[in-house]
Amino acid sequence: MFANKLAGRYACIGFAGVVRIGGILMEITGLIDEVRKQVKEWRRQGLTVGLVPTMGYLHEGHKSLIDRAVAENDRVVVSDFVNPIQFGVNEDLDAYPRDIEADKRLCRQAGADLIFHPEPEEMYAPDFSTYVEMQKVSEGLCGKTRPTHFKGVCTVVCKLFHIVMPDRAYFGQKDAQQLAVIRRMVRDLDMDIQIVGCPIIREADGLAKSSRNTYLNEEERRAALVLSRAVFHGEEMMKNGERDADTILSQMRKIIEAEPLARIDYVEMTDADSIKPLARAQGRVLTAMAVYIGTTRLIDNFIMEV
Ligand code: AMP
Numbered sequence: 001m002f003a004n005k006l007a008g009r010y011a012c013i014g015f016a017g018v019v020r021i022g023g024i025l026m027e028i029t030g031l032i033d034e035v036r037k038q039v040k041e042w043r044r045q046g047l048t049v050g051l052v053p054t055m056g057y058l059h060e061g062h063k064s065l066i067d068r069a070v071a072e073n074d075r076v077v078v079s080d081f082v083n084p085i086q087f088g089v090n091e092d093l094d095a096y097p098r099d100i101e102a103d104k105r106l107c108r109q110a111g112a113d114l115i116f117h118p119e120p121e122e123m124y125a126p127d128f129s130t131y132v133e134m135q136k137v138s139e140g141l142c143g144k145t146r147p148t149h150f151k152g153v154c155t156v157v158c159k160l161f162h163i164v165m166p167d168r169a170y171f172g173q174k175d176a177q178q179l180a181v182i183r184r185m186v187r188d189l190d191m192d193i194q195i196v197g198c199p200i201i202r203e204a205d206g207l208a209k210s211s212r213n214t215y216l217n218e219e220e221r222r223a224a225l226v227l228s229r230a231v232f233h234g235e236e237m238m239k240n241g242e243r244d245a246d247t248i249l250s251q252m253r254k255i256i257e258a259e260p261l262a263r264i265d266y267v268e269m270t271d272a273d274s275i276k277p278l279a280r281a282q283g284r285v286l287t288a289m290a291v292y293i294g295t296t297r298l299i300d301n302f303i304m305e306v
Helices: 003-010 034-045 058-074 100-110 149-164 175-187 209-216 218-223 226-241 245-259
Strands: 017-021 025-030 049-054 073-081 115-116 168-172 194-197 261-273 284-293 294-306
Touching: 003 284, 025 034, 025 100, 034 049, 034 115, 034 149, 049 058, 049 149, 058 073, 058 100, 058 168, 073 100, 073 149, 100 115, 115 149, 149 175, 149 209, 168 175, 175 194, 175 284, 175 294, 209 294, 218 226, 226 245, 226 284, 226 294, 245 261, 245 284
Parallel strands: 025 115, 049 073, 049 168, 073 115, 168 194
Antiparallel strands: 017 025, 261 284, 284 294
């Protein structure tokens, strides 16, 4: 398979950028046509393709998705695109951290084959006017505070799916509602793509890894630990047999409210697939939160089958 992989890599020419390490090539392009050309060539060779959609500024959380994709597919495409249409008007689109050189290094080390790194103009024509909009699943939790967010996510992921046509696509449980939304979109619109959910990767002290952690100053970084502390506490309560949502959520809220720098956006319990609120833990249960630490909005969650 290795020889096959090399053959596939050398077969593509005319790319916007080629990074060579140890005789193996990883390409980067900003052009939709070039991604299509490369994927078609892979398909012609009978190879399977995995896609890992990201907004860049890659960390170990993203790497875990890429690792899994590399293990399960012959070729892996990582999209690296800060998608403007999933940001609300007063959100952090301009401030969102970017470092494509570091991203290239991480992708190369993880064994990805191609990075798709388009400019917004490549993805959105000036008269772009077609969106994928979902009801229900996208309306609770983050959808309340970010009412246009999942419309932007669904639209860009749908476009990425059409561009790459992957066999499998990899998403983190860190964004549990996003994962539920994508699964629903794929089911509802009959997309022939397997969606693979991957566990949350955390810092040694518990904080869920996130590109947005870079916004935190030292004091806020310490304060941010209330999210994972509340998650672990809720998880423990449920493991010990507690099923009443109010009992679990009120204890989790108490932990967060004890931190003066923290302001709760939501702490809720829902069904992990439909995102319908639950009064009692039953089935595949998502307990999720969004909390502002200073001006930075962080999310965390746990899922448990009960
Ligand atoms: P983002 O670049 O933040 O849009 O994330 C791209 C993908 O990486 C999404 O599917 C996220 O859920 C996933 N991801 C981000 N952070 C983590 C993490 N700490 N653990 C696992 N997956 C993550």
